[in-house]
Amino acid sequence: MGGVPVTVRVQREDFDLAAEVQxxxxGRHDIGAVVTFSGLCRDEAGMLSALELEHYPGMAEAEINRICEEAVTRFGLQAVSAIHRYGKxxxxxxxxxxxxxxxHRQAAFDGANFIMDFLKTSAPFWKKEHAADGIERGWVSAKDEDDSARDRWSKD
Amino acid sequence: MATVNLVYFAWVRERIGRAEETLELPDGIVTAGDLLAHLKTLGEEYETALEHENVIRVAINQEHVEHDEPIAGAREIALFPPMTGG
Structure with a gap:
């Protein structure tokens, strides 16, 4: 599967969905389906004023890259881009x-789903919550359902 | 004696009180799990940070490993909590 473009960026700045799809x-005429997933910061019904995202520089990029390459092989993807932000x-x-x-669409849907499931459980990022009153609420705990979501990909 | 470069993230970093350090390890520390057990003898901050040893994730040279992984030759060993990105 060499030659499939995989773009991974870990950055503080925002990104533009349309620009990334473009x-x-x-210049390609072989792509039939593009799936875009974006994850946003929720305010948890007004309780949350910000998330602080810490990451492991170097490993974060490497791990996301490993996950994307695995998805390329597994689903026969033609291109992948993954961007994860850090900071506040x-x-x-x-x-x-x-x-x-x-x-065709199914591989693109499945590939995006697979990448997100593994990204959540194995890319080295950690979220800390800031409450609406400005006080730190502490680190977000890992969820069992995220592990289950990842593990369903290993059942055949 | 072996020298290791350690890096810590999230609440492991906060509880230990530093983001990285270089330590001299005594002989007999073979696996990542041995390293965790040794660190817990170094002071209260390590004991608190690594209290729930089974939830602590380990990466050697920026790749995930299990606690039974040998650490010989590691350039960088990272300790951190379960990940919550995405």
Whole structure:
């Protein structure tokens, strides 16, 4: 599967969904489906003023890259872009973007889903919550359902 | 004696009170699990940070490993809580 473009970025700045889709499919006539997933910061019914995202520089990029390459092989994707932000992120702002391309829609849907399930459980990022009153609410706990979502990909 | 570069993240970093350090390890520390057990003898901050040893994730040279992984030759060992990105 060499030659399939996989773009991974870990950055403080926001990203533009349309620009990323455009960059991934520009000049190509072989792509039939593009799926875009973006994850946003929720305010938890007004309780949350911000999320602070910490990451492990170097490993974060490497791990997301490993996950994307696995998805390319497993689903026959034609291109993948994944962007994860770090630093302080306010409610309504983007946190993560995954864009997958394939000849037909199912592979692109499954590939994006697979990448997100593994990204949540094995890419080295940690969220800390800031309450609406400005006080730190502490680190977000890992969820069992995220592990279950990841593990369903290993059942055949 | 072996020298290791350790990096910590999230609440492991906060509880230990530093983001990274270089330590000299005594002989007999073979696996990542041995390293965790040794760190817990170094002080209260380590004991608190690593109290629930089974939830602590370990990466060697920026790749996830299990606690039974040998650490010989590791350039960088990272300890951190379960991940919550995405």
């Amino acid at each position: 960059a991934l499919s520009a 992120i306010l409610p309504g702002e983007n946190i993560v973007l995954v864009v997958t391309a394939s000849p």
